[in-house]
Amino acid sequence: xxxxxxxxxxxxxxxxxxxxxxxxxxxxxxxxxxxxxxxxxxxxxxxxxxxxxxxxxxxxxxxxxxxxxxxxxxxxxxxxxxxxxxxxxxxxxxxxxxxxxxxxxxxxxxxxxxxxxxxxxxxxxxxxxxxxxxxxxxxxxxxxxxxxxxxxxxxxxxxxxxxxxxxxxxxxxxxxxxxxxxxxxxxxxxxxxxxxxxxxxxxxxxxxxxxxxxxxxxxxxxxx
Amino acid sequence: xxxxxxxxxxxxxxxxxxxxxxxxxxxxxxxxxxxxxxxxxxxxxxxxxxxxxxxxxxxxxxxxxxxxxxxxxxxxxxxxxxxxxxxxxxxxxxxxxxxxxxxxxxxxxxxxxxxxxxxxxxxxxxxxxxxxxxxxxxxxxxxxxxxxxxxxxxxxxxxxxxxxxxxxxxxxxxxxxxxxxxxxxxxxxxxxxxxxxxxxxxxxxxxxxxxxxxxxxxxxxxxxxxxxxxxxxxxxxxxxxxxxxxxxxxxxxxxxxxxxxxxxxxxxxxxxxxxxxxxxxxxxxxxxxxxxxx
Numbered sequence: 001x002x003x004x005x006x007x008x009x010x011x012x013x014x015x016x017x018x019x020x021x022x023x024x025x026x027x028x029x030x031x032x033x034x035x036x037x038x039x040x041x042x043x044x045x046x047x048x049x050x051x052x053x054x055x056x057x058x059x060x061x062x063x064x065x066x067x068x069x070x071x072x073x074x075x076x077x078x079x080x081x082x083x084x085x086x087x088x089x090x091x092x093x094x095x096x097x098x099x100x101x102x103x104x105x106x107x108x109x110x111x112x113x114x115x116x117x118x119x120x121x122x123x124x125x126x127x128x129x130x131x132x133x134x135x136x137x138x139x140x141x142x143x144x145x146x147x148x149x150x151x152x153x154x155x156x157x158x159x160x161x162x163x164x165x166x167x168x169x170x171x172x173x174x175x176x177x178x179x180x181x182x183x184x185x186x187x188x189x190x191x192x193x194x195x196x197x198x199x200x201x202x203x204x205x206x207x208x209x210x211x212x213x214x215x216x217x218x219x220x221x222x223x224x
Numbered sequence: 225x226x227x228x229x230x231x232x233x234x235x236x237x238x239x240x241x242x243x244x245x246x247x248x249x250x251x252x253x254x255x256x257x258x259x260x261x262x263x264x265x266x267x268x269x270x271x272x273x274x275x276x277x278x279x280x281x282x283x284x285x286x287x288x289x290x291x292x293x294x295x296x297x298x299x300x301x302x303x304x305x306x307x308x309x310x311x312x313x314x315x316x317x318x319x320x321x322x323x324x325x326x327x328x329x330x331x332x333x334x335x336x337x338x339x340x341x342x343x344x345x346x347x348x349x350x351x352x353x354x355x356x357x358x359x360x361x362x363x364x365x366x367x368x369x370x371x372x373x374x375x376x377x378x379x380x381x382x383x384x385x386x387x388x389x390x391x392x393x394x395x396x397x398x399x400x401x402x403x404x405x406x407x408x409x410x411x412x413x414x415x416x417x418x419x420x421x422x423x424x425x426x427x428x429x430x431x432x433x434x435x436x437x438x439x440x441x442x443x444x445x446x447x448x449x450x451x452x453x454x455x456x457x458x459x460x461x462x463x464x465x466x467x468x469x470x471x472x473x474x475x476x477x478x479x480x481x482x483x484x485x486x487x488x489x490x491x492x493x494x495x496x497x498x499x500x501x502x503x504x505x506x507x508x509x510x511x512x513x514x515x516x517x518x
Contacts, residue, residue, distance in 0.1 A: 077425055184328060
C-alpha cells in the first residue's frame with residue numbers, strides 16, 4: 001500500500017481521524033448531558049416539560065442527520081449568522097457538534113428512558129413515601145440504576161455517533177471520509193486499498209469499543 | 225492463547241472481518257480485470273466502436289450551461305461538443321449513451337472501459353496524460369472568483385482572511401490552498417452548495433470561469449452575483465479517451481477542426497453559454513497537440 005509511504009498522505013489520514021475523534025468526544029459529552037436532561041423532561045410530572053421532551057425526540061430522531069447538519073450550516077450560520085469562531089474550520093466543527101448533539105441526544109434520551117422504565121415502580125413509590133421530591137427521586141434512586149442498565153445501548157449510540165461524524169465532512173470539516181475521497185482522487189488506481197484502510201480503521205477502533213461497553217454493562221449491571 | 229479462550233467472540237469476529245475483506249478485495253479485483261478485457265473501446269478503438277452506431281460518453285450532470293441533467297435529458301456546452309464528435313464519427317444522437325461521471329471517476333471510467341469518451345470539463349494535464357489520451361483542447365477556461373454583485377473583491381489577493389468556497393478534491397481548491405494560504409477555504413461536495421452559501425456565509429466561489437458563468441446565468445441567480453473577470457490559471461478542456469487509441473484521438477481533433485470551419489463549433493457555445501456573457505472560443509488548430517505520439 002504505497003499511499004502510506006507518502007508523508008503528506010499519512011498526515012492527512014491522521015488528521016482525518018483526529019477530526020473524527022474530536023467530533024465524537026465533544027458531541028458525546030454534549031449529547032449525554034442533553035440526553036439526560038431530556039429524559040428527565042420526558043418522565044417529569046410537568047406536562048410542558050414532557051411535551052418539550054416528546055417534541056425534541058420526535059423531531060430530531062426522525063430527521064435525516066444530513067439535513068440537520070445542512071440546517072446548521074445553511075440556516076444557523078449562513079442565514080441567521082450564528083458564528084462560533086472567525087476560523088472557518090473551527091466554526092464548521094462547532095456547527096457540526098451542534099447538529100450531532102441535538103440528533104444524538106434524542107437517542108440518548110430514549111435509551112435512558114428505557115433504563116428508567118426498568119427500575120421497579122415500587123422503588124419510586126417507596127422513595128416518594130419517604131418524602132423525597134421528584135428531583136431527589138430521579139437523582140438518588142432512579143438515574144443511578146437507570147444509567148447502569150443503559151450502558152449497553154449507550155455503547156451502540158456512541159458507535160453510531162462516531163460513524164455519523166463523517167457527515168460533518170459535507171459542510172467542510174476535512175474528517176476521515178473527506179480525506180478518503182481526496183486520496184481516491186489522487187490515487188485512482190488504489191481505490192480498494194484506500195477504502196479498506198479507512199473502513200478498517202473504523203472497524204479496528206469500534207469493534208473493541210463494542211466489546212468494552214458489553215463488558216462494562218455486565219460489570220455494572222444492577223443484579224435483580 | 226489464554227485471551228482467545230476467554231474471548232472466543234473477539235477472535236471469531238476478527239476472522240469473519242478478515243475473510244470478508246479479503247473476499248471483497250479479490251471479488252473487486254477480479255471483476256475489474258474482467259471489465260478491462262471486455263473494455264468498450266477494446267483494441268479497435270473509438271473509430272471501430274463508432275461503426276456499431278453506439279458510443280458511451282461520460283459527462284457531468286450538475287453544471288448548468290456546461291452539462292446539466294434535466295428532466296429532458298442532458299444539456300449544455302459539453303453535451304453539444306460531445307454530439308459534434310459523435311456525429312463526426314458517424315453516430316446519431318440516439319446512439320449516444322450518456323453516463324454521469326464526477327471528477328473523481330473520470331480516469332477509472334476510461335481505463336476500465338465503462339465509457340468510450342469523457343467530455344466533462346476535463347482539464348488536460350501531465351498527470352492525467354499518463355493514464356488517458358486527450359483530444360482537444362476545445363475550450364480554455366481559467367480559475368476565477370464568483371462574488372456577490374456588490375462585492376469589492378477583484379481577485380484572490382483581496383481575500384486575506386475572507387472565505388472562498390470550492391469543492392473537496394478539485395484542482396481549484398488545491399490551487400487556492402497552495403497559492404493563497406491566507407484565504408480561508410470552505411469545502412463542499414458540489415459547486416451548487418457553494419453558490420447557495422454565497423448569499424451568506426462565504427465571500428466568493430472559486431473554480432473555472434466557465435463553470436461559474438453557468439451558475440451566474442441561471443435564472444434565479446441573474447443579477448445577484450458577478451465574476452471578477454480576472455482568470456488566475458489556465459485550464460484547457462480536453463476530450464478523454466483510452467490511452468492507446470492514438471488514431472481515435474487524432475480523428476477527434478480532425479472533427480473539431482471541421483466543426484470550427486462549418487460553424488457548428490461556434491453554435492455549440494452560443495446555444496448553451498451564450499446568456500452568460502462569455503465570448504465564444506476560437507479553436508486554435510495549433511494547440512491540438514495532446515494526442516499520444518506512439
